[in-house]
Amino acid sequence: MPINKQQIMPTDQPLDLVFRRVAISGQDQPQDIGVKGGKIAAIAPQIRCDAPEIDAGGRLAVPGFVDSHIHLDKACLLGRCGHNHGGLADAIATVAAMKRDFTEADVYERGARVIQKAIGKGTTRMRTHVEVDPRAGLRSFSAIKALKADYAWGLDLSICVFPQEGLTNDPGTEELLVTALQDGADLLGGCPYTDTDPAAQIERLFTLAQRFDVDLDFHLDFDLDPSWMHLDEVCRRTERQGWGGRVAIGHVTKLSMVPPDRLATIGQRLADTGVGLTVLPATDLYLMGRQESHARPRGLAPAHLLAEQGVRCSVATNNVLNPFTPFGDGSLLRMANLYANVAQCGPHEFEQCLDLVTTSPARLMRLDDYGIAIGNPADLIILDAATPGAALAEIAEPVIGFKRGRLSFERPPAQLNMSVARKPAGLLD
């Protein structure tokens, strides 16, 4: 194919690395991406330079998956508790009983296991919730801070401290949250449904968020009764404080039970007030509707419909291998695929579903430097697919990943053995 010289970008500065033939969402032909000093320095159909090359071969690059909601402190607990859990209240009680025995080393080790998997599955940004209360003290928080520092080479970790078992009913919790906010927590979470006074908890958390100038992220409306919602109070409070764009709500499974006209009204309210919404498919599907013996509702808030109304939405992991969710491999692409499948999204909506684990959570988390654009960090994950839709449909393998221009993982393709006669060495003799 003749090369159009207009499209060749000579670089006046030496590049550290160049990615060749990269498919990028929104571009109709593959691009080269030049990296300098950990940042994206050039994007053009062909970059002339002699820097080391990574040939993507027309595969899609994403700027990494953005996990806006996970709980590293209570991940990987299945081995130490029973496996027969009844529902949400039981899961909270089970973890609460184990939490007193969490040590810093224990939380660090379990969290590291999940972070390592997530990096290998292409996650480059993550917001973890951390339980802070008189049972956990600040031990889990300290462990997560250490993980944030130790794994900064692979992902940016944002720490959201929150009162899982209530705030106004749990003396000492607020003081611990304040200490954490003074000592490196990035934002504040909430869980009004476990508080004996949910409205008072919402009020206290907004006040604290103002005092420390941090964002808020609530666990909210996590059942299937649409006759009342804490969402209304959060929207009111967000408006009053001028906190639009800085508040997110997670689960909100009640929204799966409202008819389209009411959903549209709520969506408009969320968009107007700047309250973002996170769906946690693995947990929501596992815990919701358990009171039904059959014909169970799916219990997933329709994030893709709300996103069309301008709501900042995300699909995220939540829990991994614990009583809330006894599944998990750290793959956000798998989570987006699960969401699309359960929400009955068709191929014309697949790219939008991929946005729910990339650009949309980046907006929800206010990550201004996210995206494949000149000047942004060179966070680049190459997926074994040519288009966003194919990546979503096939849960395409992430084949290689870079964080700030530094190699963070490689996944060699499977080597197929077409010879029936050949046996693997050392086995089946």
Ligand SMILES: [Zn+2]
């Ligand atoms: Zn959660």
